Amino acid sequence: MTWCTREEAARRAGVGPEYVTRLVEVGLLSPEQPDRFSPGDVRRVQTARSLEDAGIALDDVVAAVERGSVSLDFLDAAAYERFAALAPETFRQVSDRTGVPLELLTVIREAIGMAEPSPDDLLRDDEMEVVPFIEFQLSHGFRATAIERLVRVYGDSVRRITEQEAAWWRSEVIAPALAAGENPDRTELADEIAPLADRAFMAVYHAQQARAWTANIIDTFETMLANAGIHSRLERLPAICFLDLVGFTRLTEELGDDAAADLAGTVALLVGRNSVQHGGKPIKWLGDGVMLHFGDPGRGVHAALGMVDELADAGLPPAHVGLHAGPILYQEGDYFGRTVNLSARIADYARPGEVLVTREVVDASRDDGIGFDDIGPVELKGVSGTVHLLRARTA
Incomplete structure (x- = not known):
């Protein structure tokens, strides 16, 4: 586990150090040592901020935690490691370092469904994973417009998948638990099913790739054989x-x-x-x-x-x-x-x-x-x- 200081936890969560101090004071954060915060603690800071942004008062969250009605302990589960924190570089700094145009980097965040960032905003860890893919394409002469289209389609298509996945989890896990008066915190189930879902998603993705790539192969062979005078290609409009x-x-x-x-x-x-x-x-x-x-x-x-x-x-x-x-x-x-x-x-x-x-x-x-x-x-x-x-x- 990677531990971080109060200042580092605040930076990775996108808040000021005083906000982390406040969460410690009200009991939503309980670090093992005064200046030693876990990745789960960072996720708790992010979640607390998200709850406040959604109009849920922090005092209400604290009261519910004290009564045992809710808990933020589930954020320590491995399944929630996909909740990305902020990286140490800004969009401008990454652009200067990699040579990727700034406007192309900001497309990554927009494709995820978030507001367009400013050049001095920090990238998230998950956004940083996309940068080498864009950098590689540019180094091999891919057009920026084509790269942008692909990244946006990635974002839009996966958004639809994740929204349906969230609805599936609500209907099959959260709703039945709440109806039975139980705590919907099913961290063990989440930890078990998350890697299976990842594997299933990638399997379907690769199968779709194989179909699309096969169509490209057939189309290319037809064109090359027609150019060589070996095969007469039938042109039919779709x-x-x-x-x-x-x-x-x-x-x-x-x-x-x-x-x-x-x-x-x-x-x-x-x-x-x-x-x-x-x-x-x-x-x-x-x-x-x-x-x-x-x-x-x-x-x-x-x-x-x-x-x-x-x-x-x-x-x-x-x-x-x-x-x-x-x-x-x-x-x-x-x-x-x-x-x-x-x-x-x-x-x-x-x-x-x-x-x-x-x-x-x-x-x-x-x-x-x-x-x-x-x-x-x-x-x-x-x-x-x-x-x-x-x-x-x-x-």
């Missing part, structure tokens, strides 16, 4: 699909939180399975629906028809779908551009149970299992001119 459920948001509000969560989970499961089976992937959820990407427009139509049927069979509100194939702009884990906008407008135009597509999707579909009924040119809200639409069906 498709964006928007699927909306009629009145889904209103229905979830009427059902209550638990039933709404179950219903949303059913939708996500059916949509996710069907899209993956046809080479697609859900990009993001949007209120009553979802946006999906398909490398092959024809397979996207198959998936859309299947999703409409399966959602109806599950007793869910009817779905209406729009697909368009064309160039897509990709940035920070999301897709943009006219293809995306047009697909969304087509989905808005579609009636319940309909899968409407553009001529571009039909031309890119080479599957006898799909039929199309001509609707003709239509005017769509927010789209200039007319768009020729067709209704997809199973042949």
